[in-house]
Amino acid sequence: xxxxxxxxxxxxxxxxxxxxxxxxxxxxxxxxxxxxxxxxxxxxxxxxxxxxxxxxxxxxxxxxxxxxxxxxxxxxxxxxxxxxxxxxxxxxxxxxxxxxxxxxxxxxxxxxxxxxxxx
Amino acid sequence: xxxxxxxxxxxxxxxxxxxxxxxxxxxxxxxxxxxxxxxxxxxxxxxxxxxxxxxxxxxxxxxxxxxxxxxxxxxxxxxxxxxxxxxxxxxxxxxxxxxxxxxxxxxx
Numbered sequence: 001x002x003x004x005x006x007x008x009x010x011x012x013x014x015x016x017x018x019x020x021x022x023x024x025x026x027x028x029x030x031x032x033x034x035x036x037x038x039x040x041x042x043x044x045x046x047x048x049x050x051x052x053x054x055x056x057x058x059x060x061x062x063x064x065x066x067x068x069x070x071x072x073x074x075x076x077x078x079x080x081x082x083x084x085x086x087x088x089x090x091x092x093x094x095x096x097x098x099x100x101x102x103x104x105x106x107x108x109x110x111x112x113x114x115x116x117x118x119x
Numbered sequence: 120x121x122x123x124x125x126x127x128x129x130x131x132x133x134x135x136x137x138x139x140x141x142x143x144x145x146x147x148x149x150x151x152x153x154x155x156x157x158x159x160x161x162x163x164x165x166x167x168x169x170x171x172x173x174x175x176x177x178x179x180x181x182x183x184x185x186x187x188x189x190x191x192x193x194x195x196x197x198x199x200x201x202x203x204x205x206x207x208x209x210x211x212x213x214x215x216x217x218x219x220x221x222x223x224x225x226x227x
Contacts, residue, residue, distance in 0.1 A: 035216075045156075045164065045207055047216040061215055095163060104211035105154055107175065109163035 002026040002108040004096045009113030016086050020113055022079040022096030030054065030074040033099035035106045036081050038092035038115075048094070049081065053102060064090075086117045121146055121210050123219035131227040138195040140222045142208035147188045149212030155184055155193045158221075159204045167206075168193060198224070 008020040020036070036048040049070040050059040058070050069082040079096055093114050097106030122145040132138055142153065151171035156164040166175040168184035171191060181196040195202055203226050208219040 044221045045158075045209075045218040047209075047218065050216070059214060100166075100169065103152070104214070104216050105152070105166075105169055105209075106164075107166045107169075109165075111163055 002098060004098065004108060004110030006094065006096050006110045006113035009094065009115045011116045011118060012086055013119050014086060014088055014117055016117070017082070017084045018086065018115060020081040020083065020094055020096075020115070022110060024077045024079065024096075024098070027098065029072075029077040033102040033104075034070075034072060034079045035097040035099060036068075036070060036079075037095045037097055037106060037109075038090075039095070039112070040089075040092045043092075046092070050099070050104065051079070083115070086115075088117050091115060091117045120215050121148065121213050121217050123208050123210060123217055125206075125208060125219035125222045127222060128220075129223045129225060131225050132198055133227045134198050134200055136198050138193075138198055138202070138224055140193040140195075140206055140224075142186075142191040142193070142219050144189040144191070144210060148191070148210045151187050152210060152212030153184075153186070153191045154209045154211065155182075156207045156209065157202075157204050158207065164207065195224075200226075 003025045005023045051070045067085045071080045093112040095112045096110045098108045100107040124143045126141045153171045155168040158164045172184045205221045
């Protein structure tokens with residue numbers, strides 16, 4: 001059974017940093033691209049970032065480019081999102097999601113970790 | 120980027136009725152790389168349909184997807200009580216991946 005468990009969320013001041021983690025199990029982690037997708041309170045889904053199975057290719061939404069960095073450690077079956085220069089508009093529930101087969105389609109999602117950016 | 124517009128914003132229906140949800144893209148979606156998700160309150164999204172019309176693993180056959188190019192439809196043939204939720208379309212044919220704003224299917 002695919003399991004994705006996010007952690008690392010919390011309250012941070014504008015301009016601050018936070019590192020999210022996602023622990024994956026139930027599938028061969030390095031065979032699949034992975035996503036971060038976020039959802040502001042009461043709002044819709046916004047794709048944030050994608051990383052290939054080997055970690056060699058990364059992609060970002062324009063809204064986070066230059067501030068967020070996605071990475072993975074395949075030896076630990078773990079996905080990360082380093083978030084710097086945080087803004088109030090980054091407040092959201094951040095989901096980690098597995099790609100169906102590295103085509104840009106999330107199929108399994110974690111339960112999310114909440115990031116609140118507030119002074 | 121491709122903008123996806125979902126309509127209606129809210130659909131009020133009774134159990135047993137048919138639901139028809141629309142997703143329109145600002146430009147053609149490559150290779151019909153269009154997916155649909157269901158999200159219930161407090162839960163993560165669940166993949167229903169991918170490739171415009173293929174059901175994901177374990178999805179009941181009352182859910183069906185159709186369309187191509189810029190116009191796509193999710194149909195729920197007979198609403199069950201557990202189907203009342205928010206539905207999102209997503210395109211993954213062009214970078215960046217984008218989602219529609221969602222359609223809420225509520226009990227009338």
